[in-house]
């Protein structure tokens with residue numbers, strides 16, 4: 501299962517880090533800010549296109565607006581007409597994390613189900629337990645005013661009685677369980693499925709076995725079933741997989757310029773020890789107001805230590821790490837999302853690394869991409885502690901063609917400036 505391989509990946513990283521081979525970016529602080537009035541005005545001046553032409557069911561529109569979505573994002577605007585066309589069209593879509601892909605296909609799934617039919621019509625595969633839960637939550641929220649549509653989670657631990665047939669119209673889960681439910685247990689009749697969604701294809705193929713399981717599910721579906729695949733990145737391996745899952749696809753790729761880091765200011769701080777990093781962090785907290793922060797650490801030990809130090813300083817800290825149970829991790833993420841904790845300290849549980857064990861560019865983007873969404877301002881601060889981590893930082897600057905400025909955290913005025 502995904503969890504075990506995650507934990508294993510963390511273990512490997514830790515072993516490497518502790519043997520001194522690995523010294524990469526250690527701490528990254530991301531600040532979530534509010535829109536400045538100027539930015540708001542700019543947004544409003546842009547012709548706002550509403551959601552209504554993209555969605556014909558009033559009860560779904562109600563759900564969309566209740567979630568605070570006023571205008572569709574670029575990917576939503578482009579993908580929804582294809583996904584809702586008659587006859588259904590297949591789609592492979594790529595855009596940066598946080599651009600609204602999940603919300604887009606959730607709306608498409610909800611639009612396609614017939615609530616009068618009491619059997620699964622939409623299957624959605626997610627690479628992890630947490631993501632399945634998260635996406636399920638989006639389905640529940642968006643479908644809040646459409647209570648006839650029911651959802652079930654095909655995840656490990658959700659045991660059903662042998663011989664039963666599912667009545668729910670939407671099934672979301674991880675590939676292994678979903679495959680079992682279709683083939684071994686026959687809880688689902690795959691031939692009746694109208695929409696098949698594969699989310700986070702790039703994460704999916706990183707887990708051993710998921711690719712084959714997904715393909716086996718896909719093969720059981722009828723020819724006219726709509727196939728949709730989403731990914732934040734599109735390396736060749738993802739692309740090859742996508743083509744096996746989605747025959748005859750429409751393809752949407754948002755250009756790099758459109759997946760900018762423009763709303764995120766990036767800095768680096770030079771530090772030599774973990775104590776110095778902690779001091780830098782304290783100085784930053786002392787100078788500016790940080791709504792919420794995620795701090796990525798290399799090892800569990802550092803993460804544990806840092807979480808302890810921060811709570812001694814009076815912060816409400818949550819700690820997320822690889823050895824925790826999936827349910828525990830989901831609960832931690834949920835509390836952080838709800839704002840119950842203001843600082844989340846985490847090990848590289850879901851990081852992708854390149855062959856040298858360094859976080860790759862996509863991981864960096866993925867991390868800092870968690871902020872700066874939908875015009876929110878964000879701040880990313882990288883702690884650089886060695887020549888090697890400086891090299892990584894330089895590579896990231898080159899890749900994104902964006903300068904990462906040095907920040908002197910002993911200078912409070914300078915820190916104040918970055919927040920303005």
Ligand SMILES: Nc1ncnc2c1ncn2[C@@H]1O[C@H](COP(=O)(O)OP(=O)(O)O)[C@@H](O)[C@H]1O
Nearest residue numbers: 569570571572573597598599600601602603874
């Ligand atoms: N049209 C929209 N307007 C405002 N917020 C949106 C919109 N679409 C999605 N969001 C929000 O943006 C965040 C990222 O959306 P999500 O669909 O999860 O993106 P992705 O799947 O591309 O990572 C979520 O918090 C979601 O609620």
Ligand SMILES: [Mg+2]
Nearest residue numbers: 598601602699
């Ligand atoms: Mg998503």
